[in-house]
Amino acid sequence: MNSYYLQGFKRSLVTYTRIPLKVDWSDHIKHTPAVCFLPWVGLIVALLSSWPLWFAWSAPLQALFMLLTAVLITGGFHEDGLMDACDGLVGGWDKEQRLTIMKDSRLGSYAALSIWFSLAIKWLVLSELLAALDDSVFGLLYALIGWCAVHSIARFVPLVLMNTLDYVSAGQSKASSMITKLASQELGLAALPCVLVGVLAFGMFDLIGAILLLAVLVFLLRLYLLKKIEGFNGDTLGASEQVAEVLMLLCWLGSYT
16 A cells, blocks of 8 residues: 555656656556645655755845745746746637647747746745744744645645546647546545645635635636636646746735735
């Protein structure tokens, strides 16, 4: 049973980060769906990218290197999805054209605008948060827990979209092998780190408020994706994670202030 979960976690870590790890990809090896460990991978990304908190730097510099490290660890996996999705969803005239544009590796104006605003908002909000925290061990731990909550909870949003929409793609897609509908037990496994660090970072009352805001976000994303491409693909999942990160940072700022 432990190997069953471990294999799924290792596959998830290798898929969603650049962490070098030896994995046996043989089809006969039983494992939990790798995607259900996405919020757990978010914890790893947050912990590894929090190293600037240990240095007596200015808050903007800490925030900059935290964001940069997170992008380097994931290889810009979700950021790439955001850019492709914005180019396709906004620039395309119909479903087929939108999906085709998302497959194009060239960078369009909507992609450039989306990544600029996304990173700028995250940097500004995180800078303001870090500047407001106490310069103490308690402040450092709170920053670490909050950063973990942002990365973990944001990665649960793509799982909800995956479970409630149909997968669509223009031709062969590398993401298709990781797409699967999760059972309730697997969703519970994915939600576990979100609840644990979420309660520590926000408190129960503010966490419920953040979850309600995320529910509204998921509802709006579902309506938009159904209208634009009648489902989801890998790029739109990455885009949803990035939008959720921004929302969670704003929720964290609101909770603290």
